[in-house]
Amino acid sequence: xxxxxxxxxxxxxxxxxxxxxxxxxxxxxxxxxxxxxxxxxxxxxxxxxxxxxxxxxxxxxxxxxxxxxxxxxxxxxxxxxxxxxxxxxxxxxxxxxxxxxxxxxxxxxxxxxxxxxxxxxxxxxxxxxxxxxxxxxxxxxxxxxxxxxxxxxxxxxxxxxxxxxxxxxxxxxxxxxxxxxxxxxxxxxxxxxxxxxxxxxxxxxxxxxxxxxxxxxxxxxxxxxxxxxxxxxxxxxxxxxxxxxxxxxxxxxxxxxxxxxxxxxxxxxxxxxxxxxxxxxxxxxxxxxxxxxxxxxxxxxxxxxxxxxxxxxxxxxxxxxxxxxxxxxxxxxxxxxxxxxxxxxxxxxxxxxxxxxxxxxxxxxxxxxxxxxxxxxxxxxxxxxxxxxxxxxxxxxxxxxxxxxxxxxxxxxxxxxxxxxxxxxxx
Amino acid sequence: xxxxxxxxxxxxxxxxxxxxxxxxxxxxxxxxxxxxxxxxxxxxxxxxxxxxxxxxxxxxxxxxxxxxxxxxxxxxxxxxxxxxxxxxxxxxxxxxxxxxxxxxxxxxxxxxxxxxxxxxxxxxxxxxxxxxxxxxxxxxxxxxxxxxxxxxxxxxxxxxxxxxxxx
Numbered sequence: 265x266x267x268x269x270x271x272x273x274x275x276x277x278x279x280x281x282x283x284x285x286x287x288x289x290x291x292x293x294x295x296x297x298x299x300x301x302x303x304x305x306x307x308x309x310x311x312x313x314x315x316x317x318x319x320x321x322x323x324x325x326x327x328x329x330x331x332x333x334x335x336x337x338x339x340x341x342x343x344x345x346x347x348x349x350x351x352x353x354x355x356x357x358x359x360x361x362x363x364x365x366x367x368x369x370x371x372x373x374x375x376x377x378x379x380x381x382x383x384x385x386x387x388x389x390x391x392x393x394x395x396x397x398x399x400x401x402x403x404x405x406x407x408x409x410x411x412x413x414x415x416x417x418x419x420x421x422x423x424x425x426x427x428x429x430x431x432x433x434x435x436x437x438x439x440x441x442x443x444x445x446x447x448x449x450x451x452x453x454x455x456x457x458x459x460x461x462x463x464x465x466x467x468x469x470x471x472x473x474x475x476x477x478x479x480x481x482x483x484x485x486x487x488x489x490x491x492x493x494x495x496x497x498x499x500x501x502x503x504x505x506x507x508x509x510x511x512x513x514x515x516x517x518x519x520x521x522x523x524x525x526x527x528x529x530x531x532x533x534x535x536x537x538x539x540x541x542x543x544x545x546x547x548x549x550x551x552x553x554x555x556x557x558x559x560x561x562x563x564x565x566x567x568x569x570x571x572x573x574x575x576x577x578x579x580x581x582x583x584x585x586x587x588x589x590x591x592x593x594x595x596x597x598x599x600x601x602x603x604x605x606x607x608x609x610x611x612x613x614x615x616x617x618x619x620x621x622x623x624x625x626x627x628x629x630x631x632x633x634x635x636x637x638x639x640x641x642x643x644x645x646x647x648x649x650x651x652x653x654x655x656x657x658x659x660x661x662x663x664x665x666x667x668x669x670x671x672x673x674x675x676x677x678x679x680x681x682x683x684x685x686x687x688x689x690x691x
Numbered sequence: 692x693x694x695x696x697x698x699x700x701x702x703x704x705x706x707x708x709x710x711x712x713x714x715x716x717x718x719x720x721x722x723x724x725x726x727x728x729x730x731x732x733x734x735x736x737x738x739x740x741x742x743x744x745x746x747x748x749x750x751x752x753x754x755x756x757x758x759x760x761x762x763x764x765x766x767x768x769x770x771x772x773x774x775x776x777x778x779x780x781x782x783x784x785x786x787x788x789x790x791x792x793x794x795x796x797x798x799x800x801x802x803x804x805x806x807x808x809x810x811x812x813x814x815x816x817x818x819x820x821x822x823x824x825x826x827x828x829x830x831x832x833x834x835x836x837x838x839x840x841x842x843x844x845x846x847x848x849x850x851x852x853x854x855x856x857x858x
Contacts, residue, residue, distance in 0.1 A: 648755075
């Protein structure tokens with residue numbers, strides 16, 4: 265090894281100017297200047313502030329919360345409560361007790377189905393989802409419907425990848441007990457009119473349906489304003505921390521108080537009880553009723569740091585930044601021969617661009633791009649019902665976030681051209 | 692370029708090393724050889740048999756690739772193999788080569804071929820040097836792409852299932 269090789273001599277990325285947040289704030293990206301990370305819809309890279317906050321928690325405040333009489337446990341309890349309050353504020357939820365920490369969106373959906381669903385859905389009832397739901401929601405509600413003997417209905421999409429609101433409305437009735445839809449499609453990037461869909465669901469079901477919004481692809485890109493959505497008809501809203509720049513393993517379920525209070529516990533154990541008798545047990549208050557066992561304080565602290573960071577950046581600027589990148593990608597990719605682009609125009613989507621290249625399988629494309637340092641997702645994106653409707657087994661998906669630059673998008677487009685050359689397609 | 696020169700050809704360059712484009716192109720050329728692209732574009736043995744003696748299907752849930760394999764036997768010997776399915780160039784080319792390679796083999800020989808191919812896809816030097824592996828040796832490049840090994844072995848898993856009657 266020569267000193268020449270040891271010298272990091274960072275490749276200068278002249279294009280940081282095109283990012284909303286500088287790469288220097290993300291240790292993984294800063295360490296690999298040539299890396300073009302276009303899979304943020306799968307998981308986001310972490311700002312240094314998040315890693316620092318988690319480290320500080322473990323180095324100064326770690327203890328089991330809600331248990332010890334000693335000061336350190338009180339510090340952990342306080343850190344956990346402060347994290348909850350911070351995340352709730354970011355999400356526009358005034359009543360922080362109505363934010364339940366979970367492992368992520370998938371667990372939140374299972375909680376909603378396992379608790380509310382088992383208690384309220386039965387034979388003759390109907391459960392409505394959309395054809396763009398992620399498996400986390402789709403499969404969870406599908407299985408709940410099967411288990412409870414309820415009908416499972418799927419709202420179809422328009423040709424440009426939006427929820428067909430006429431069809432959606434036609435599925436709703438007083439038999440409808442659950443309506444689930446994503447805030448933003450993870451596979452297409454479509455930003456759904458949440459308030460309108462929720463309002464339709466509430467109105468047409470006569471207020472009998474639980475309205476659940478999968479916000480995994482919403483929270484990372486915009487200020488959500490849960491209380492306003494709840495007023496429009498959303499009962500539960502879920503997201504994953506790791507897509508917001510927080511750590512893997514923490515997420516949140518937000519709910520209207522009346523709904524959460526009427527839901528039975530989902531998991532049993534420590535922390536979630538009030539009084540345990542030999543024969544019967546009473547439950548702790550919200551949010552603890554749904555948080556059995558030692559809570560994941562360290563990751564909650566990390567998530568709070570992530571939303572703090574995002575707030576400082578300007579959460580609503582993220583979506584605008586991504587839309588500009590999506591427009592650039594759609595224009596450049598759309599100009600190539602043999603490209604099929606899925607989803608609506610850039611003005612209606614987040615920073616997700618799903619596409620296929622005639623003659624080049626998405627998996628091959630991802631390998632070729634990977635060799636150029638460009639990370640994209642190839643596959644069904646946990647949305648097989650959607651892939652079937654698109655008539656493809658898989659698509660290639662590039663997804664952007666605050667650190668993505670126009671040059672990153674150009675690297676994607678160059679890579680697609682290179683793949684076409686290698687496969688001898690596209691003229 | 693200095694980086695690759697000093698490290699020598701044996702050490703793979705970091706995927707995103709500055710100046711790694713030449714190494715990257717070489718690795719891509721190694722995996723996407725003409726013979727593989729040819730099998731991908733003009734698959735051999737594609738289709739279904741009217742009355743298969745053995746059959747099996749394998750899917751890769753990660754990428755959605757699927758291979759349905761059918762065999763016709765003449766006594767203990769595979770006299771015809773066909774596949775249907777869809778997927779990436781690696782999975783389809785591998786299935787295409789399989790249908791040619793397995794023809795004329797006894798069931799025991801076909802099972803040995805499965806083991807040999809799986810070893811090849813995982814970078815086994817002996818398997819890669821085996822002339823009996825013929826054009827399948829072109830697929831040895833996947834060993835350097837861990838995410839793609841399962842693409843190459845998908846059809847062979849189906850063959851293994853079919854031979855064991857687990858289809």
